[in-house]
Amino acid sequence: MAREAEHRGAKMQVDARLVGGAVILLALLAFVGQNREEVPFTFLFLQFTAPLWLMLAGTVVLALLVGFLAGRRSRRPKR
Structure with a gap:
């Protein structure tokens, strides 16, 4: 049971990085579009x-x- 929770925590971290990267990419695209x-x-x-x-x-x-x-x-x- 503890390993499942640990595995889910690692997956959540990867998903958070992916979301953070997507947010940064969208901000850069908006910056380029406006300038x-x-x-x-x-x-x-x-x-x-x-x-x-x-x-x-x-x-x-x-x-x-x-x-x-x-x-x-x-x-x-x-x-």
């Missing part, structure tokens, strides 16, 4: 237009990359 307009981008000598959602996604990716690299560097042992 499709083209916006101008200027940085130094670069000038172009791109969808707002793409510009924001690129900014998030760059921020995560910088955070990852900064965290990786600070974990090195000091001599």
Whole structure:
């Protein structure tokens, strides 16, 4: 009986992850749908237009990359 309850608990956890993933996916799709307009981008000598959602996604990716690299560097042992 205890094993059945344990098995059901594990199944509930998988279902909760699936539901959480679906909610996040729907939120991302709504975000993309609401931010499709083209916006101008200027940085130094670069000038172009791109969808707002793409510009924001690129900014998030760059921020995560910088955070990852900064965290990786600070974990090195000091001599």
